[in-house]
Amino acid sequence: MVASVTSLGRNGLYDWLIQRVSAVVLAAYSLFLLGYLVCSPETTYEQWSALFENTLMRIFSLLALISLAAHAWVGLWTISTDYIKPTGLRFLFQAACGIVMFAYVAWGIQVIWGL
Amino acid sequence: MLVSIYRYNPEKDQTPYMQDINIDIPEGKDLMVLDVLHLLKEQDPSVTYRRSCREGVCGSDGLNMNGKNGLACITPLSEVVKRNKLVIRPLPGLPVIRDLVVDMSMFYKQYEKIKPFLINDTPPPAIERLQSPEDREKLDGLYECILCACCSTACPSFWWNPDKFVGPSGLLQAYRFLADSRDTATNERLAELDDPFSVFRCRGIMNCVSVCPKGLNPTKAIGHIRSMLMQRST
């Protein structure tokens, strides 16, 4: 058993599962948006903002946003443990990733809910 | 044929270097790479490498030949030589002791970690622990591993974290004991593998499958371990 306190779930299976599930959510969200744009090529501003005012769409967007953050965290954490060997530098990189991800989520919530 | 071979003698050389030697290959025979090493050694007795059984059973002559890991004794020249040139290097990612001989301690340490022996705390029967033919079949494709290290030293995840990632060879062996109907330590074994490194550092690159001289499939075994971990926790 290798201990690690900086990974998302502190457990390999959990991180792995998060990575898979978030990938599915992101794929579904991308396909949905793409499908929407293909089906209605002349989307007006009104239609577009109406879409994002729909509560279901807001929930879906938030889910995608959180999935993106979790997916990126697991991925970047893995990359940092592969390639950045000095502990201090690695921790700094991980902390920076964490702050950026948190900022995106907070900012994203503000945008999605039009707060 | 031109053979370019990795040379390093820490007592003499500051840094490793590649030595180019021309070798006359006898006509009409498809020599193995190990035969070429013997011819090399006749020319220059200081060339150092490991070998023992010379027929792909002992696993001591794992080498990197023209960029691909394999056993020198069962790799015919016709399979690896390109444009009449053969580049021979030690297995990548492990410390070189001398020329083609690498220090395998890290590899063995990972093997040791997975407790490569049957654990069974039930009282032993008078003669032996029996297994049904079906249960025995589950070990096919697992028990044949000869620990040559070709797979683990071809794996980028093992290169970056040889101290934390068990590696394809060790994981194949881990599954060999997880799958054994006579072993009762399944839960303890799985608990040891549940961290982000031991198993989950495998990214499915599958270099292990492409190099294994025994035709084994460590990636598949790793997939089975993952499903077992999943079943245990959901």
Ligand code: SF4
């Ligand atoms: S799985 Fe194949 S390549 Fe890996 S150590 Fe065993 S025999 Fe060698």
